[in-house]
Amino acid sequence: KQEVTQIPAALSVPEGENLVLNCSFTDSAIYNLQWFRQDPGKGLTSLLLIQSSQREQTSGRLNASLDKSSGRSTLYIAASQPGDSATYLCAVRRNTGGFKTIFGAGTRLFVKA
Amino acid sequence: SQTIHQWPATLVQPVGSPLSLECTVEGTSNPNLYWYRQAAGRGLQLLFYSVGIGQISSEVPQNLSASRPQDRQFILSSKKLLLSDSGFYLCARGTSGANVLTFGAGSRLTVL
Numbered sequence: 001k002q003e004v005t006q007i008p009a010a011l012s013v014p015e016g017e018n019l020v021l022n023c024s025f026t027d028s029a030i031y032n033l034q035w036f037r038q039d040p041g042k043g044l045t046s047l048l049l050i051q052s053s054q055r056e057q058t059s060g061r062l063n064a065s066l067d068k069s070s071g072r073s074t075l076y077i078a079a080s081q082p083g084d085s086a087t088y089l090c091a092v093r094r095n096t097g098g099f100k101t102i103f104g105a106g107t108r109l110f111v112k113a
Numbered sequence: 114s115q116t117i118h119q120w121p122a123t124l125v126q127p128v129g130s131p132l133s134l135e136c137t138v139e140g141t142s143n144p145n146l147y148w149y150r151q152a153a154g155r156g157l158q159l160l161f162y163s164v165g166i167g168q169i170s171s172e173v174p175q176n177l178s179a180s181r182p183q184d185r186q187f188i189l190s191s192k193k194l195l196l197s198d199s200g201f202y203l204c205a206r207g208t209s210g211a212n213v214l215t216f217g218a219g220s221r222l223t224v225l
Contacts, residue, residue: 004156032213034213034214036214036216041201041219041221042218042219043203043216043217043218043219044157044203044205044214044216045216046213046214046215049213089156089157091157091214100159100162100172101147101159101207101214102159103149103156103157103159104156105155105156106156
């Protein structure tokens with residue numbers, strides 16, 4: 001059974017700091033991994049998708065890496081801004097057994113101005 | 114457009130009452146569709162997924178059910194709500210191939 005864990009559960013940083021959010025998964029047989037952002041009371045917005053054959057993806061100040069063999073992904077946010085405050089969710093799609101995508105519990109980020 | 118519409122946006126229902134949450138999607142035909150629930154302070158729990166009309170897979174035993182009467186319509190239902198059914202319900206679609214997930218704005222259910 002695939003389990004996804006995100007560390008830390010919550011993080012508070014001053015504006016301008018670079019930060020790393022961690023995601024680990026127990027079954028390395030994944031199809032892809034997706035990072036999402038969720039603002040309070042809202043739906044999820046996709047940030048980055050990494051296919052199982054890829055090692056990283058970048059979009060603006062965001063960089064996501066994937067190490068399938070160790071079951072880990074990181075989301076790197078450069079020069080954080082107050083607008084980055086949100087919950088960040090990691091989700092893993094299995095390689096077999098249907099189209100199920102399993103989510104971690106998320107990291108709640110607060111960037112102080 | 115891959116827009117996902119969910120309604121109602123918010124709902125307050127008494128214990129034992131029925132439930133119907135609706136999700137409709139735009140864009141390419143035959144999408145994979147999902148219902149997730151997010152309880153307060155917790156991650157997303159996959160409830161149901163569907164790969165086609167009338168095809169429903171259930172992930173968690175519960176008093177909820179799902180139906181897909183049309184290609185782009187996915188409905189979450191209950192005959193009798195429990196307090197533990199309260200939460201934020203999110204509908205999502207997956208694209209073919211990479212199955213990138215796109216989410217609707219969600220429906221917040223409070224059972225009193």
